[in-house]
Amino acid sequence: MKExxxxxxxxxxxFEGVNAVDDVxxxxxxxxxxxxxxxxxxxxxxxxxxxxxxxxxxxGTIRFKSQNGWVDLHSLEENNxxxxxxxxxxxFQDPFSSLNPRMTVRQIIEEPLVIHGExxxxxxxxxxxxxxxRVQLAKNSLTRYPHAFSGGQRQRIGIARALVxxxxxxxxxxxxxxxxxxxxAQIINLLEDLQEELGxxxxxxxxxxxxxxxICDRVLVMRNGKVVERxxxxxxxxxxxxxxxxxxxxxxPSPDPDIxxxxxxxxxxxxx
Amino acid sequence: xxPIIQINDLSVQFRTDTGITQALDGITFxxxxxxxxxxxxxxxxxxxxxxxxVMRLIQPPxxxxxxxxQCRPKANAAFDIVSLPDKDPLLYDLRGGTISMVFQEPxxxxxPVLKVGNQISEAILCHRNVTKxxxxxxxxxxxxxxxxxxxERRMHMYPFEFSGGMxxxxxxxxxxxxxxxxxxxxxxxxxxxxTIQAEILTLIRDLQSELNNSVIFITHxxxxxxxxxxxxxxxxxxxxxxxxxxxxxxxxPLHPYTKGLLAAIPGTAPPGQRLQTISSVVDPKELETxxxxxxxxxxxxxxxxxxxxxxxx
Numbered sequence: 001m002k003e004x005x006x007x008x009x010x011x012x013x014x015f016e017g018v019n020a021v022d023d024v025x026x027x028x029x030x031x032x033x034x035x036x037x038x039x040x041x042x043x044x045x046x047x048x049x050x051x052x053x054x055x056x057x058x059x060g061t062i063r064f065k066s067q068n069g070w071v072d073l074h075s076l077e078e079n080n081x082x083x084x085x086x087x088x089x090x091x092f093q094d095p096f097s098s099l100n101p102r103m104t105v106r107q108i109i110e111e112p113l114v115i116h117g118e119x120x121x122x123x124x125x126x127x128x129x130x131x132x133x134r135v136q137l138a139k140n141s142l143t144r145y146p147h148a149f150s151g152g153q154r155q156r157i158g159i160a161r162a163l164v165x166x167x168x169x170x171x172x173x174x175x176x177x178x179x180x181x182x183x184x185a186q187i188i189n190l191l192e193d194l195q196e197e198l199g200x201x202x203x204x205x206x207x208x209x210x211x212x213x214x215i216c217d218r219v220l221v222m223r224n225g226k227v228v229e230r231x232x233x234x235x236x237x238x239x240x241x242x243x244x245x246x247x248x249x250x251x252x253p254s255p256d257p258d259i260x261x262x263x264x265x266x267x268x269x270x271x272x
Numbered sequence: 273x274x275p276i277i278q279i280n281d282l283s284v285q286f287r288t289d290t291g292i293t294q295a296l297d298g299i300t301f302x303x304x305x306x307x308x309x310x311x312x313x314x315x316x317x318x319x320x321x322x323x324x325x326v327m328r329l330i331q332p333p334x335x336x337x338x339x340x341x342q343c344r345p346k347a348n349a350a351f352d353i354v355s356l357p358d359k360d361p362l363l364y365d366l367r368g369g370t371i372s373m374v375f376q377e378p379x380x381x382x383x384p385v386l387k388v389g390n391q392i393s394e395a396i397l398c399h400r401n402v403t404k405x406x407x408x409x410x411x412x413x414x415x416x417x418x419x420x421x422x423x424e425r426r427m428h429m430y431p432f433e434f435s436g437g438m439x440x441x442x443x444x445x446x447x448x449x450x451x452x453x454x455x456x457x458x459x460x461x462x463x464x465x466x467t468i469q470a471e472i473l474t475l476i477r478d479l480q481s482e483l484n485n486s487v488i489f490i491t492h493x494x495x496x497x498x499x500x501x502x503x504x505x506x507x508x509x510x511x512x513x514x515x516x517x518x519x520x521x522x523x524x525p526l527h528p529y530t531k532g533l534l535a536a537i538p539g540t541a542p543p544g545q546r547l548q549t550i551s552s553v554v555d556p557k558e559l560e561t562x563x564x565x566x567x568x569x570x571x572x573x574x575x576x577x578x579x580x581x582x583x584x585x
Binding site: 039040151180181182183184185186188189192193207208209210211213214215247248250251252253254255256257258259260261263266 | 314315436465466467468469470471473474492493494495496497498499518519522523532533534536537538539541546547548549550
């Protein structure tokens with residue numbers, strides 16, 4: 001029996017009357033990867049941010065199975081939320097703006113430990129070094145600044161920072177979208193290796209359907225704040241039921257020149 | 273073979289306080305007239321620098337340190353873009369006239385404070401001696417041509433009132449309005465949603481077959497290359513590794529780096545398996561050695577040592 005880690009029910013969030021997240025419900029199982037796909041403006045990032053309470057949802061419930069049992073994230077006071085943030089972390093899209101250029105790699109990866117009260121300096125350094133190994137960065141990276149690293153290496157630093165508190169749940173918000181395809185492959189492999197080793201659970205927000213198909217077990221397809229289709233990723237991709245999913249899939253350019261791009265027409269699908 | 277652009281042994285350097293960076297290292301290739309030539313490579317491979325050289329947009333601390341770019345327009349005599357003086361009138365004709373460019377980020381290519389209609393008309397007024405009224409009319413026709421409806425109203429709108437896809441259509445209209453012989457597209461769909469990307473690719477493809485102009489299409493996405501291009505130039509770290517027809521290169525890549533790029537695309541690996549990376553396919557030492565680009569019997573070009581070039585090709 002699969003164990004539920006996160007339960008989202010009837011989640012709503014609107015900005016100035018626009019429904020960014022509109023009645024979204026789903027369960028997330030431990031050690032699985034759930035993809036969230038859709039065009040820009042479909043509400044996928046807002047959904048991810050509501051779950052981590054980076055923004056407050058208008059209504060609905062979010063329940064998370066922490067080390068100390070179930071908690072209601074939606075009604076938690078900020079003060080009580082802090083210890084929970086050890087267990088849920090985020091890896092951002094832009095490896096440039098998500099790292100402070102004036103902090104060394106050591107300071108960046110160490111900061112979550114400091115915030116969460118790890119007072120022993122030697123222990124902190126030890127954890128940071130272990131993390132560096134985990135994400136396959138050289139030991140001499142510790143004293144260097146983000147500008148000295150390539151996009152892929154910076155994304156590794158971001159992953160190390162997210163993992164240093166030993167969380168169980170990671171939100172990846174377009175975490176590989178800004179990377180070149182060869183570097184993207186390395187980071188995807190790293191995320192998969194880490195999941196296997198540490199039993200991590202990923203909510204994987206992305207607009208690249210090929211990446212989602214590769215890395216995810218299940219997928220939610222979002223449009224205008226609503227989940228329009230969901231299910232096993234292979235099933236959804238090979239037998240899409242909804243016109244919107246069909247539209248998204250038909251727009252992927254194949255690297256095989258014999259398979260001609262023939263995108264479906266939004267109008268004729270009644271999606272305007 | 274009738275190339276519109278012949279790039280020969282082109283080199284570019286950036287000279288900064290911290291030293292000299294080679295941005296292009298003696299690259300040579302032709303851009304066929306009436307065809308789409310894609311340049312594909314990772315960030316830093318030199319694909320945008322190449323495009324900027326063709327437009328002579330390299331500015332200090334960047335310098336073209338050697339080579340030539342022969343431009344062969346249909347009506348006029350051929351000339352070398354590299355050796356033109358900075359203020360040569362031919363250069364002004366070239367930029368936006370004979371050759372025009374579509375950039376990655378439509379919002380930075382458009383002025384936020386001018387109406388879309390004025391910006392497209394401006395391109396016409398720069399290159400041709402027509403009245404403002406006439407320019408406005410032609411601009412509006414072109415905007416309609418690139419698939420924007422309700423042009424009377426949209427011509428009077430500002431870029432911020434356009435969606436990302438519409439902005440890129442407006443930039444394409446701006447680029448095509450002077451009937452360029454060569455259109456350079458520098459990652460024109462990278463910032464767009466996959467659905468909008470498909471629309472823009474279809475638009476560029478349709479316009480190209482209708483106008484029969486030549487296109488240089490820069491991208492890092494082999495899926496896009498497969499769908500838009502006739503020929504492809506594979507670049508890696510300021511060099512060219514492979515040149516050939518799209519069908520040859522993507523169906524039967526000769527250089528291990530091209531194989532690696534193809535294998536790294538998610539969706540090619542069976543689910544549950546790790547993706548291939550460049551370093552799992554190519555020996556990095558092999559990749560760093562600048563072997564000369566060899567032309568094979570079938571016209572394909574590849575940068576490999578002699579003993580690795582397949583027999584019979």
